[in-house]
Amino acid sequence: MARTEKRWHAWMSWNYEKEERWLNEQSARGxxxxxxxxxxxxxxxxxxxxYTYGLSIIRAA
Structure with a gap:
């Protein structure tokens, strides 16, 4: 089995929590x-x- 894998995805910037969940699920799977x-x-x-992934969002004032 290959040690490196590619995964396709598309996220909107305002939906970063969904991307965080997905990254953490991938980490739980190794x-x-x-x-x-x-x-x-x-x-x-x-x-x-x-690992636990977290994304930070910078918002303009």
Missing amino acids: LHMTKGGAFRSEFERDGTVR
Whole structure:
């Protein structure tokens, strides 16, 4: 089985909580993001660790 996998996705910037949940679900399955993108991210498989992802949003005043 390949250690690196690519996953396709599309998120709207205001729906960042959905993306956080998805990333955390991938980590629970042993997939950890190594490279993020607008529509595609790359993950490395490692079942020995689990990360918690959090995205920060900067809002204009």
